[in-house]
Amino acid sequence: MSPAIAHDKDEASTREKMLQAALEAFSELGFDGASTREIANRAGVNQGLVNYYFGSKETLWREAVAIAFAELRAGADGLLDQAPAETDRERAEQLIRGFVDFAARRPEFSRLMTDEGKRGGKRMQWLVDHHVRFLFEAVSTFLKNSRGSGLPLSEIDPTVLHYIMVGAVTHLFHQAPEFELLTGLDPTEPEWIEAHTDALITLFLGKESS
Amino acid sequence: MSPAIAHDKDEASTREKMLQAALEAFSELGFDGASTREIANRAGVNQGLVNYYFGSKETLWREAVAIAFAELRAGADGLLDQAPAETDRERAEQLIRGFVDFAARRPEFSRLMTDEGKRGGKRMQWLVDHHVRFLFEAVSTFLKNSRGSGLPLSEIDPTVLHYIMVGAVTHLFHQAPEFELLTGLDPTEPEWIEAHTDALITLFLGKESS
DNA sequence: CCGCGCCTTGTTCGATTGAATAATATGTGG
DNA sequence: CCACATATTATTCAATCGAACAAGGCGCGG
Numbered sequence: 001m002s003p004a005i006a007h008d009k010d011e012a013s014t015r016e017k018m019l020q021a022a023l024e025a026f027s028e029l030g031f032d033g034a035s036t037r038e039i040a041n042r043a044g045v046n047q048g049l050v051n052y053y054f055g056s057k058e059t060l061w062r063e064a065v066a067i068a069f070a071e072l073r074a075g076a077d078g079l080l081d082q083a084p085a086e087t088d089r090e091r092a093e094q095l096i097r098g099f100v101d102f103a104a105r106r107p108e109f110s111r112l113m114t115d116e117g118k119r120g121g122k123r124m125q126w127l128v129d130h131h132v133r134f135l136f137e138a139v140s141t142f143l144k145n146s147r148g149s150g151l152p153l154s155e156i157d158p159t160v161l162h163y164i165m166v167g168a169v170t171h172l173f174h175q176a177p178e179f180e181l182l183t184g185l186d187p188t189e190p191e192w193i194e195a196h197t198d199a200l201i202t203l204f205l206g207k208e209s210s
Numbered sequence: 211m212s213p214a215i216a217h218d219k220d221e222a223s224t225r226e227k228m229l230q231a232a233l234e235a236f237s238e239l240g241f242d243g244a245s246t247r248e249i250a251n252r253a254g255v256n257q258g259l260v261n262y263y264f265g266s267k268e269t270l271w272r273e274a275v276a277i278a279f280a281e282l283r284a285g286a287d288g289l290l291d292q293a294p295a296e297t298d299r300e301r302a303e304q305l306i307r308g309f310v311d312f313a314a315r316r317p318e319f320s321r322l323m324t325d326e327g328k329r330g331g332k333r334m335q336w337l338v339d340h341h342v343r344f345l346f347e348a349v350s351t352f353l354k355n356s357r358g359s360g361l362p363l364s365e366i367d368p369t370v371l372h373y374i375m376v377g378a379v380t381h382l383f384h385q386a387p388e389f390e391l392l393t394g395l396d397p398t399e400p401e402w403i404e405a406h407t408d409a410l411i412t413l414f415l416g417k418e419s420s
Numbered sequence: 421c422c423g424c425g426c427c428t429t430g431t432t433c434g435a436t437t438g439a440a441t442a443a444t445a446t447g448t449g450g
Numbered sequence: 451c452c453a454c455a456t457a458t459t460a461t462t463c464a465a466t467c468g469a470a471c472a473a474g475g476c477g478c479g480g
Contacts, residue, residue, distance in 0.1 A: 446456080
């Protein structure tokens with residue numbers, strides 16, 4: 001089975017390195033495309049450790065995915081705590097800023113989601129059951145509560161709007177390598193992130209009433 | 211080499227079946243994930259024919275991709291011909307409607323693009339050189355010409371707006387299997403396409419001045 | 421009806437895959 | 451310093467991959 005108890009701090013280190021390497025490799029190459037040897041190489045460890053720590057490639061994938069979702073959740077929670085917004089517009093703006101920053105910092109997230117989401121199958125089913133549904137309903141509830149606020153997004157069906165927003169926010173960073181081949185620039189530079197955020201706020205929330 | 215000349219109508223049929231099967235398989239499974247045997251099975255032909263007609267998996271991929279881009283181009287050309295729009299808003303609305311319909315009808319297109327675009331590499335370089343750059347500059351030119359029209363999209367940097375729009379339009383259909391696992395519904399049904407189109411027009415062009 | 425060229429099949433090759441297993445290293449508690 | 455659980459390495463296996471090749475089928479021109 002899996003190792004009984006951590007021996008010392010080195011185990012967490014090796015496991016953690018493998019999970020980070022797996023997250024990057026899976027998001028770049030897809031589940032089948034990322035070989036366990038490639039993941040082990042990126043982590044600087046031996047391929048046999050995949051089965052030692054995780055038992056199977058599938059389990060390694062699930063634990064790596066859980067990390068990305070935990071980061072997203074942590075970011076969202078921290079965001080709503082630190083500065084409670086008063087108006088619908090301020091709340092929505094905070095959410096968009098937080099989501100854009102996360103999408104730029106962790107493009108692995110949307111890459112994993114789009115790779116599985118276009119395929120369906122058991123891994124996507126697992127994602128929906130364990131992570132996606134909760135997130136989707138939280139966003140939908142927020143959008144429904146924003147109805148009648150006069151914002152452009154307030155009149156749109158929450159389900160459709162959810163996918164529009166996710167696509168609009170993540171695509172630029174999801175396609176960062178394409179963007180770089182096309183323009184020679186890096187979309188994760190702060191200036192691009194800022195321009196992207198401003199554009200999204202203009203589109204979804206309308207011009208600021210300055 | 212490749213076969214010299216078509217023998218009769220059956221060749222085009224076999225080749226065409228393989229190209230369509232390849233387009234679907236590549237978009238679902240990615241380049242590495244789609245085996246030549248899987249493609250041949252979907253087309254109902256023998257695996258050896260891949261090398262006979264195309265010489266390599268790479269060439270088959272390029273020819274399949276070219277089909278998707280040709281359809282996009284044909285749709286865009288036909289759109290601008292049939293009903294010349296007068297105002298910037300009408301032109302933009304036509305473009306959005308056409309792009310949404312295409313994204314819903316051919317999700318393979320965005321699936322191929324996102325699979326390669328997140329990876330970079332020689333295949334994406336080929337896509338940029340042969341297909342993407344022309345499309346990107348055509349859209350950018352259109353967006354630049356819409357400046358000062360008063361539309362929400364008219365004040366946004368064309369490069370950023372390009373990726374926002376592509377993501378916003380395609381994500382719903384790109385993630386159709388996820389959408390179905392999540393909601394039990396099919397986003398390619400006409401009612402969803404219409405709701406999606408209306409939402410995008412509201413966001414990018416503002417409320418209609420009815 | 422035969423012969424030649426396009427089309428298709430079947431088989432095979434080396435390389436790579438996920439996984440299992442045996443052997444070895446490490447290091448801490450007794 | 452020994453013993454034993456944990457951690458790591460090395461090796462191996464069946465399955466599958468893209469590709470190459472030999473062989474045969476098919477159809478039309480002569």
